[in-house]
Amino acid sequence: MQIADRRLVAAAAVLALAAACTKNNNANTPTTPSCTVTAGTISASSFAAAGGTGSVPVTAGTGCTWTATSSATFVTITSGGSGSGNGTVSFTVAANTGASRTATLTISGTSFTVSQSAAGPTSAGSLTAPTANAPIGGQTVTDTRPTLVVNNATASGTVGTVTYRFEISDLPTFPNDPVRTFTVDGIAEGGGTTSWQVNRDLGPDVLWYWHARATDGTTTGAYSSTETFRTVGPCSITVSPTSFSVAGAGATIVVTVGAGSTCNWTATSNASFITITSAASGTGSGTLSASVAANTGAARTGTVTIGGQTVTVNQSAGGGATISVSFRMRDPAVSGASPATECRITSSTGSTCVLESTSFPLGTNGLVKFDWAVQFTDGDVRTFSQSGGNSAFSFTWTCGGPQSTTEGASQPLSVTLTVTDSNGATASASAGSGNQPPLFVRLFKC
Numbered sequence: 001m002q003i004a005d006r007r008l009v010a011a012a013a014v015l016a017l018a019a020a021c022t023k024n025n026n027a028n029t030p031t032t033p034s035c036t037v038t039a040g041t042i043s044a045s046s047f048a049a050a051g052g053t054g055s056v057p058v059t060a061g062t063g064c065t066w067t068a069t070s071s072a073t074f075v076t077i078t079s080g081g082s083g084s085g086n087g088t089v090s091f092t093v094a095a096n097t098g099a100s101r102t103a104t105l106t107i108s109g110t111s112f113t114v115s116q117s118a119a120g121p122t123s124a125g126s127l128t129a130p131t132a133n134a135p136i137g138g139q140t141v142t143d144t145r146p147t148l149v150v151n152n153a154t155a156s157g158t159v160g161t162v163t164y165r166f167e168i169s170d171l172p173t174f175p176n177d178p179v180r181t182f183t184v185d186g187i188a189e190g191g192g193t194t195s196w197q198v199n200r201d202l203g204p205d206v207l208w209y210w211h212a213r214a215t216d217g218t219t220t221g222a223y224s225s226t227e228t229f230r231t232v233g234p235c236s237i238t239v240s241p242t243s244f245s246v247a248g249a250g251a252t253i254v255v256t257v258g259a260g261s262t263c264n265w266t267a268t269s270n271a272s273f274i275t276i277t278s279a280a281s282g283t284g285s286g287t288l289s290a291s292v293a294a295n296t297g298a299a300r301t302g303t304v305t306i307g308g309q310t311v312t313v314n315q316s317a318g319g320g321a322t323i324s325v326s327f328r329m330r331d332p333a334v335s336g337a338s339p340a341t342e343c344r345i346t347s348s349t350g351s352t353c354v355l356e357s358t359s360f361p362l363g364t365n366g367l368v369k370f371d372w373a374v375q376f377t378d379g380d381v382r383t384f385s386q387s388g389g390n391s392a393f394s395f396t397w398t399c400g401g402p403q404s405t406t407e408g409a410s411q412p413l414s415v416t417l418t419v420t421d422s423n424g425a426t427a428s429a430s431a432g433s434g435n436q437p438p439l440f441v442r443l444f445k446c
Contacts, residue, residue, distance in 0.1 A: 035064035039089075039110035047116045049096040053078075054114070056089045056107055072103030075114050125157030127214045127221030130164070133193055135229035142232050142258040142285050144201040149193050153214035153221050160216035162189045166196045168210040170203075172226060189214070204260070205233035235263035237307030246315045247424030250294040252277070255304070255311055257286050263307075271302025274313055299363065299423075316423030317363060323427040325359040325419045329439055342440040344408065350396040353441065357391040359419045359427075367391070369420035376413045376441050378403050400446040408442035415439055 040057035047054075051074075058080070060066055067082045068089040074096070080089035089107055093116055100118040104111050130150035135141050148166055155162065167174050169181035187196050194212075202208060207230050211223040232238070238258035246253070259265055259282075266281040267288050278289040290304055295315050304311045328339040332352055343353035357370055372393040374384040379402030384395040403409050415431040432438035 035061055037064055037066045037108040039107040039112075042105070042112045042114075045112060045114050047093045047114070049117050049119045051093040051095040051116070053090065053092050055080075055091070056105070056112065058083065058087045058089060058107060060085050060087075060108075066108040068105065068107045070103055070105055072101070074101065074116070075103040075105060077105075124219050125155055125159035125216070127159065127162065127216070127219055128154040129222040130194070130212055130214055130224045132211070132224050132227040136227040138207065138228045138230060140230045140232055140236075140238055140258065142238070142260060144204075144231065144260070145198045146202070146229065146231075147195050147197040148210055148212070149195040150212045150224055151193055152189055155216075159219060162214050162216050163187055164189065164194050164196070164212050164214050166210065166212045167223075168198060168202075168208055170206055170208060172209045174209070174211075202231050204231050205236065206231050232258065232260055232263075235260060237263065237265050237309050239306050239309040239311055242310070243312040244292075244314065245423070246292045246313060248295040248316045249425070250292050250315075253290050253292060253311075253313065255288045255290070255306060257282065257288055257306055259284050259286075259307065261285075265307030267304060267306040269302070269304050271300075271313070273300065273315070274302045274304060276304070316365065316421075316425055323359060323361055323365075323367065323419050323421055323425060325357075325417060325427040325429045326435065327355055327357050327359070327415070327417045327429060329413075329415070330354045330356065341437050342410065342442055343413070344442045344444065345397045345401075345404070346399050346408075346444045346446075348399055348446045350398050352394050352396045353413075354392065354394045355415060355417075356393075357417060357419065359391075359417070359429075361421055365421040365423050365425070367419055368422050371418040371420075373416045374414065376411045378411065378441075378443055397441070397443075398446075399444045401443055404443040404445045406445050408444040410440045410442055413439040413441050 037058065037060040040059065042054060042056045044052065044054040058066060062085050065084045068077055068080060070077055070091065074094045076092045078090045078092050080087050091105060093114060096116050097119045100116060102113055102115045105114055130153045133149040133151050135146060164187040165183065165185045166187065167181060167183045171180060174181050182200060184196055187194060207228055209226050209228055211226045213223045214221045240256045244253045257265060261284045264283050267276055269276050269290065273293040275291045276288065277291050288306060292313055292315060295317060297317065299317045300315050302313045329343060331340045331343045332354060333344055333346065334340060345351045355372060359367060361367055369389060370391050372386045374395055376382055386393045403411065413431060416428060418426055418428040420426045429436050
């Protein structure tokens, strides 16, 4: 029994020691804290098409980490994508240009739905009708594939890329008949004007109708007013201009010839004073030049025939034969102011000398221009001039100049008058030449 008792006591001691060790180990092992992350109330979850910003507060213990994610690209986390402890997740919703949409914002397991309205309807712009530029007014064109030109339509509001539709027909109603009405779409708008060259040969000697309109694919403007042009007939020849007025001194004239590309034409002068200086024949459109000789006699008329078309040349009389030019001088300081050959410079405030044209036309032409040039010497050469429709001219000078004397020094007065008539002819006269007497100024001391 004693041996058994001693064994029981030893066993009890071992168990007591083991329990003590276990208690000591538990006291030295740290416990892991519990992390709780709470996402608060979202500041805004419904957004208009224009977009906006929002935020969510986050509450977490010290050392507790968290993350935030967005399920859609239009919702962007701008700050607080991750953190530790308390914080805030901020986000931006982009503007919407399409249908309504939603996204999910997730913060450490807590989800928020972000919704956005669809974009509003876009207001349509408008386009005015373009205006026809060329060819217009029934003019004759020689090109079998002419180019149609409009001044661009005016756009207002929101308008996309603008293109043009052209229509051309031999009927003003533009029937839906590809044999009679030719159309084209998608002509790109040009700068200020838009043009289209007809893509087929048009029949000869036909009055054609055409118009155009603008569109951006959504908005379409009205057609321009219908305009017309005529194609030339088989080998039809046109000339422009059909008449010329040439001064007596002569000139070179240039005539524009219109013809189909295969039409031949010849030119003939019907007057000896008109000489064709360029090629006297041609094929298709071109120009013709002719020289009109100077006229030494009365006014005359001649013609040039080009491909059966007549060009008339009217030439005024030649030389000085159309104008009789002369003038006189008056000294207003002299009693009666009758024509004089000298003008007295006696006033310190200025003495005025007056020159008057006594010219006249020799025919039915009128006198339209008078050019005066006057000179005399008083120390330096003194020059005066006038040009225009005034037939009289006056100039003023003061006494006491460098060459003045008590008795009045006489200085030659150079005067030239050039007169132009309504036909462009000119004639001149000068003091001391021909029938014009010499003229003088008398320079007095004050």
